[in-house]
Amino acid sequence: MIESTLCFVLEDEQVLLIEKRRGLGEGWYNGPGGKLEDGETPRECAVREVKEEVGLEIPLGSAEKAGHLTFTLDGEDHIETHVFRTWKYHGTPQTTPEAYPEWVAFEDVPYDRMWDDDQYWLPKVLEGDTVEATFEFKGGEPLDEADLVAQDLEFGIDFEE
Numbered sequence: 643m644i645e646s647t648l649c650f651v652l653e654d655e656q657v658l659l660i661e662k663r664r665g666l667g668e669g670w671y672n673g674p675g676g677k678l679e680d681g682e683t684p685r686e687c688a689v690r691e692v693k694e695e696v697g698l699e700i701p702l703g704s705a706e707k708a709g710h711l712t713f714t715l716d717g718e719d720h721i722e723t724h725v726f727r728t729w730k731y732h733g734t735p736q737t738t739p740e741a742y743p744e745w746v747a748f749e750d751v752p753y754d755r756m757w758d759d760d761q762y763w764l765p766k767v768l769e770g771d772t773v774e775a776t777f778e779f780k781g782g783e784p785l786d787e788a789d790l791v792a793q794d795l796e797f798g799i800d801f802e803e
């Protein structure tokens with residue numbers, strides 16, 4: 643299974659989203675994130691991806707685990723995503739080849755231009771809750787052209803780290 647991360651930088655009821663310019667979910671809004679590299683922890687990956695995709699420095703210890711999502715495709719485990727959030731960063735968001743960054747008020751998050759599953763868990767993560775969830779997709783690769791057909795979510799998870 644592919645292991646990946648998402649990292650949501652928060653400030654004043656706003657979240658830093660990216661419009662993804664390439665890769666899975668291209669053209670859609672999401673948090674910065676990507677696949678784990680060899681030897682990297684999920685938290686290190688989240689911090690590295692924020693730097694690579696939008697140019698912000700996140701103090702490693704400030705990124706708190708807010709979610710663990712499993713995406714299945716046609717009955718097989720496909721991608722596992724560790725979700726982090728942080729209120730600490732240095733720098734100003736920059737456009738990169740991977741992403742157009744944009745600060746968005748919590749109430750204006752464009753769920754209709756995001757992965758279908760985001761509407762079910764991201765509002766709670768923005769509120770400060772934690773989530774463990776599985777989302778079942780069907781329809782073959784790539785995942786971003788498959789359909790979300792079932793979901794199972796649990797909130798208030800204690801991620802012991």
Ligand SMILES: Nc1[nH]c(=O)nc2c1ncn2[C@H]1C[C@H](O)[C@@H](COP(=O)(O)OP(=O)(O)OP(=O)(O)O)O1
Pocket residue numbers: 646647648664665666667672674675676677678713721723757759760785
């Ligand atoms: N159903 C889904 N809902 C969601 O919100 N994010 C998802 C998702 N399925 C995958 N992702 C995210 C998690 C992760 O950040 C990213 C993985 O996609 P990619 O493999 O295209 O990553 P990138 O190309 O950005 O990564 P790198 O190649 O490692 O830079 O997509």
